[in-house]
Amino acid sequence: MTTTLVVGLDGGGSGDRALAYAKRMAGLIGDCSLLIVYVIEWSPYSFQTPEENEMRHKRREEEIATALERVVDPAVAALTKAGVKAKGMVRHGHVADTLNAISVEVGADQIIVSRSSADGIVKRIFGSSTANLVMSADVPVTVVG
Amino acid sequence: MNNLYKYLITLGSVVAFASPVVAQEAESLDAKVNAAFSALTGPFVSLIFAPIPGTSFPWIVMWLVIAATIFTFYFSFVQLKFFKHAISLVKGDYSDPNDAGEVSHFQALATALSGTVGLGNIAGVAVAVGIGGPGATFWMILAGLMGMASKFTECTLGVKYRNEYEDGTVSGGPMYYISKGFKERGLPGGKFLAVLFSIFCILGALGGGNMFQANQAHAQISGIVGDYPGWITGIVFAAVVYIVIVGGVKSIARVTEKVVPFMGVLYVGAALIIILMNYDKIGWAFGQIFTGAFTGLGVAGGMVGALIQGFKRAAFSNEAGVGSAAIAHSAVKTKEPITEGFVSLLEPFIDTVVICTMTALVITISGQLIVDPSTGNYMLNEGGSAIATVGGTSGVALTSAAFASAFSWFPIILAVAVVLFAFSTMISWSYYGLKAWTYLFGEGKTAELTFKIIFCIFIVIGAAASLGPVIDFSDAAIFAMAVVNITGLYFLMGVVKSEFNSYKERLASGEIKKFTH
Numbered sequence: 001m002t003t004t005l006v007v008g009l010d011g012g013g014s015g016d017r018a019l020a021y022a023k024r025m026a027g028l029i030g031d032c033s034l035l036i037v038y039v040i041e042w043s044p045y046s047f048q049t050p051e052e053n054e055m056r057h058k059r060r061e062e063e064i065a066t067a068l069e070r071v072v073d074p075a076v077a078a079l080t081k082a083g084v085k086a087k088g089m090v091r092h093g094h095v096a097d098t099l100n101a102i103s104v105e106v107g108a109d110q111i112i113v114s115r116s117s118a119d120g121i122v123k124r125i126f127g128s129s130t131a132n133l134v135m136s137a138d139v140p141v142t143v144v145g
Numbered sequence: 146m147n148n149l150y151k152y153l154i155t156l157g158s159v160v161a162f163a164s165p166v167v168a169q170e171a172e173s174l175d176a177k178v179n180a181a182f183s184a185l186t187g188p189f190v191s192l193i194f195a196p197i198p199g200t201s202f203p204w205i206v207m208w209l210v211i212a213a214t215i216f217t218f219y220f221s222f223v224q225l226k227f228f229k230h231a232i233s234l235v236k237g238d239y240s241d242p243n244d245a246g247e248v249s250h251f252q253a254l255a256t257a258l259s260g261t262v263g264l265g266n267i268a269g270v271a272v273a274v275g276i277g278g279p280g281a282t283f284w285m286i287l288a289g290l291m292g293m294a295s296k297f298t299e300c301t302l303g304v305k306y307r308n309e310y311e312d313g314t315v316s317g318g319p320m321y322y323i324s325k326g327f328k329e330r331g332l333p334g335g336k337f338l339a340v341l342f343s344i345f346c347i348l349g350a351l352g353g354g355n356m357f358q359a360n361q362a363h364a365q366i367s368g369i370v371g372d373y374p375g376w377i378t379g380i381v382f383a384a385v386v387y388i389v390i391v392g393g394v395k396s397i398a399r400v401t402e403k404v405v406p407f408m409g410v411l412y413v414g415a416a417l418i419i420i421l422m423n424y425d426k427i428g429w430a431f432g433q434i435f436t437g438a439f440t441g442l443g444v445a446g447g448m449v450g451a452l453i454q455g456f457k458r459a460a461f462s463n464e465a466g467v468g469s470a471a472i473a474h475s476a477v478k479t480k481e482p483i484t485e486g487f488v489s490l491l492e493p494f495i496d497t498v499v500i501c502t503m504t505a506l507v508i509t510i511s512g513q514l515i516v517d518p519s520t521g522n523y524m525l526n527e528g529g530s531a532i533a534t535v536g537g538t539s540g541v542a543l544t545s546a547a548f549a550s551a552f553s554w555f556p557i558i559l560a561v562a563v564v565l566f567a568f569s570t571m572i573s574w575s576y577y578g579l580k581a582w583t584y585l586f587g588e589g590k591t592a593e594l595t596f597k598i599i600f601c602i603f604i605v606i607g608a609a610a611s612l613g614p615v616i617d618f619s620d621a622a623i624f625a626m627a628v629v630n631i632t633g634l635y636f637l638m639g640v641v642k643s644e645f646n647s648y649k650e651r652l653a654s655g656e657i658k659k660f661t662h
Contacts, residue, residue: 045251047255047405049402049572050260050472050576052399053253053256053477054316055313057248058313058314
């Protein structure tokens, strides 16, 4: 049976370390496929102006296209080139919840993320997505330092 | 403390803009604007508020009541039966996670609410209670509950017949569902009604969505800092609105959109505290509301007066049947237009049944309305046009005085809330007006800019004119929208009915089910 590993990227430099680790694990496991996920932080409970609502669908498409182009597609291409089975995905939502939901949905055996690249006051108040994921995930999580 | 603050601010404002000569000139400018405005809008106002022959009952109020009643029965009390389902939809229970990132039901509701929750809830209710007595509240709540069905109908159609453009943006509202829906059903006159609606929508945007807001914001500010010419507030407001809608400085709008809900919660919270502090009077206040609803308690116009005021102000506040919400709600991402209808029916509930009732209860409990000790009825003011109040206040000033009777500092918070509410309502209505404008004149930079500049000019006029003519024109324009919109709804309610039946069946069969999150 194929082992599925979900790799969460945040577009920061630390994502490369998570990718490198996942690639190594895939090599060790053998029959393994990687799902590269980029979550765009988004809340359905935010407040928007009518004009923002009107443009929302267009913006969403643009956000997904940008994330695919800059982060996900290059990662998938590099992995495929190295002979690792990999697919990419971009979703909107709360980062930790969404990564967990996707992992449960695809029956992943593990989630691999890097240590959060956010720091400062935001992290102090809200905690990092990585910390939230570790505390709430239904699937084993590996945090790459 | 409060007096010292008042004194300092007044002193400041006197030094800043009011040498006696300037003040006199400004007063006469305000008076000129006022006279010209009432002369210009008088005939339109008289037509909309013409009484049904032989009675003193304005036909337009009857029009709204009948519509809300028909929709309530036609959809067999959808506002009661699907209330829980609406909340479930807002919570996102039925939202496909794959659609995350699109406009959610919550966002569409919040955006529409920030356009309706505002001065209607604070000043409008004070006008209703001030003229119609506490009994007006009963009719207001009833109108709110019935209006939920009107809102359901129009917002379902708003989503169903919206225009989706190739670049992914959307435009919806009565002008679209009337023209497209009529065409689809082979009915004549759709285009004509859509154009007529657009014209009234532009007037409504300039009236209730703009001048009334500017006017009451000025009243509130000058109530705190002392009297000064209205056009000054107007110019400041116009400048800020201009920066946002023409300059595209979204950050100001975004901040307002975030602060307004907190102001709403703060307002309701303060009202609840005042009501609870006077818990011994709650029973009495409800007694006044019920008795007043059917007897008038000596108010000018008696029971009919209370009823007219209640229905009028409810419609003005929650805009059910007016069609404006259909424009705001149409951006939501859903495969089922009817779901947005369910969500939108929460709007009159929150706006009228909850928030307006709070204002009315606080005014009643505060004792601002003067009761004649010998009869127990309310005393009328000198002109006999409204109930006499402590200090002779009306409109937003009456609400302010009522809240101040419990918390002396509240008028300052209320002033901030009023200014923010006024601002967010203006931003929302500038969008509604713009949609109507571009429907008439086509999309394009020049057409859009023309409307936006006109919109800003009306802010100055609204702040300078006096409340009477402004409120008359605002009401008339908004109700004129309802004349056209509801006509359209009657012809298209069958479409909503078949959507409704199909949805009910699929919900019962389990085809439509909750997504587990």
